[in-house]
Amino acid sequence: TLSTSLNTQRKTIIVWFSSISLILLFLFLANTQRYDLWFPESRHFPLDVLNWNRYLYHHLATFLFFALFPILIIRLLLKENLSAYGLQWGDWRFGLKATLLAALIMPGLVYLSSFDSEFLAAYPLTTLALESPRHFLLWSLIYLIYYLGWEFFFRGFMGFGLSQDSNFLHALM
Numbered sequence: 693t694l695s696t697s698l699n700t701q702r703k704t705i706i707v708w709f710s711s712i713s714l715i716l717l718f719l720f721l722a723n724t725q726r727y728d729l730w731f732p733e734s735r736h737f738p739l740d741v742l743n744w745n746r747y748l749y750h751h752l753a754t755f756l757f758f759a760l761f762p763i764l765i766i767r768l769l770l771k772e773n774l775s776a777y778g779l780q781w782g783d784w785r786f787g788l789k790a791t792l793l794a795a796l797i798m799p800g801l802v803y804l805s806s807f808d809s810e811f812l813a814a815y816p817l818t819t820l821a822l823e824s825p826r827h828f829l830l831w832s833l834i835y836l837i838y839y840l841g842w843e844f845f846f847r848g849f850m851g852f853g854l855s856q857d858s859n860f861l862h863a864l865m
Contacts, residue, residue, distance in 0.1 A: 700856050703770055707853035710765050714757050714845070722753030743818035744831075751838035758845030766849070777848040 720726070724746040728735065734742055763779075766772050774780070805811045816822060821831035 703856065704854060706765065706769055707850065710762070710769075711845075711850050711853075714761055718753065718757040722750055722757060724750055740818055740820040740823075744820045747817045748834055751834050755837045755841035758841035758849075760841075762845055762849040766853075777844075777852040779844065779848055 727746045727749040731745070734745055737745070762777075763774060766774060766777055816831075818831070821827050
């Protein structure tokens with residue numbers, strides 16, 4: 693019907709333009725160089741602490757721009773349930789099995805990667821994460837926040853938000 697078509701178009705426009713806006717804001721505001729500009733006193737910190745703070749800032753900003761802001765857009769502008777964007781428990785039994793399988797496989801892959809000079813040049817983003825199990829756990833949680841934001845934005849907000857508009861999907865193909 694015409695009403696459904698107009699609602700779909702409205703949703704597509706809101707998701708598309710808010711996605712572009714959020715990505716541009718993220719690129720401009722959430723990078724580690726922006727942290728250095730806003731917190732110039734931090735340049736006196738030891739490098740491992742400075743990098744920890746830079747990437748903490750970046751990862752929290754990722755969650756803000758790619759999860760919290762889209763959630764507000766979904767709830768306040770689109771007036772939809774978050775489950776329509778994939779934010780739900782789903783098949784937790786499968787998720788638990790997949791997580792356990794990944795927990796068995798990933799350490800071996802990471803170990804093999806640790807011999808690669810390009811990998812070693814980039815990771816870890818902060819050596820402070822290697823100083824103690826507590827630091828490693830905190831850093832892992834910071835990474836989790838980063839990936840939750842990233843995954844929700846691209847798979848949830850954009851993926852589900854734009855999937856009903858067949859004209860938009862055809863344009864992408």
